Amino acid sequence: MGLRENAAAAAGRTLKTDELLDEMAADRVVEEPAPAPDPLADYEPGDDDPDMVPVHLAWLRVRREIRAIAKGAEYNERGTRYNYRAADTVVQYFGPITLKHGVNVLSHRVEATYGSKQTKSGSTMRECSVTVTYHITGPKGDVLEVQSAGEALDTSDKSTTKAQTVALRNLLLNNGLIPTNDRDPDADRLERGAEVPVRSAESYRDEIVDPKTSPGRLQQIGYELSNLRMLGLKVKNETGDMETLDSLGRRIYAERTGGGQ
Template structure:
């Protein structure tokens, strides 16, 4: 059966006499068109093969298994010290899980921008900023297209490689929404605020009247009282008269600065 016969059969009809007589200009004489077989048509995953699910579901399964990646690496150079999540650690966490679920993370396009910076010692460092377009491919071959950026400095020829490594780390962490499971730094401040006894209007009055309290501190007290909604609270001043904390603070501030409030 030739090309025309295949097309007619797919449309559920037979060729007309005119179509039979028309010369075939698209294929060499004697050659018939045979569609290429679908390599995945009869595929059935084995015990060790990933389940054939769409890429967005496969990526979700990857995220479920990688619950958190802690900041276990430490940077301590030139007086700067901090903890971070190293690229090797991130890849080691994602690598086995993406294999398990049939997910590939492939760089599709890399856009680079180069520059140079001088160090304090006078040497020149090559700076590279990259924007990488990635294809996250699922077990069925469907694709998520995502982008990530990275930048790096190096004294030799490794700035491009380093920048792409940073971009890959950012891609996996950001698109995986992977937390550190570190304690929220604000949590300590909140707990200390709860544990510390609340200041009374009288304690603020005493601090305002204290001659050692500077004008700068008086201004800070005014901001604190405003945030606590205590500016209108009345206290007995140094003469025993009732005065709002706001008026008391303004008066004392004016006296100590030699001007108005």
């Protein structure tokens, strides 16, 4: 009896049984797992739906519409004063434009650490530092994974929420590469006679009345004009009447968002 017969006998099988098993194994067809169904297979775009483009193109379109966000908020407490871009302001810019282009910004994972600090008055503040992993999802469902960090102090139970809010603001500003349109800090070091170019009131008027200018961009123009102290300048509007840039921008914005109805 050969080695194969001995092995089969020791296992309580016959050679014929082993040969039959070998034939069955050879005839067995390995089935590949069925591909996941395409969630957009039966999708029919509506009139207001975004273009079905990859996420990196959709995010680029968002960036094109958000040209700048000025430092419109002011901190002035305990002898410290500075201007900054508030989280709510940043979200107000990004919210309608990401919606327009079918972009979602979703927190995927939050890693938090905590500590405590004493204030000068002796009270204890809870400190939270977070690293948040976000998924920027495009209209087709593909994803960009990015991270952002935030820190916050609070005397009660809101330090985690505040830290995540800061992380979201940093994500939108940093990954959107959004400038402030503030004067360059090095501008004072330019050679004598050099001037920083400033847009004319008429150029702002032309952009405001342009039908292609989105409501989000109209809001940005308002911040820019406020920063440049140009809101009160009068220009000829689309009907030839004199109107301030502030009034013109508010009126056009209301017309395009239905606020004037």
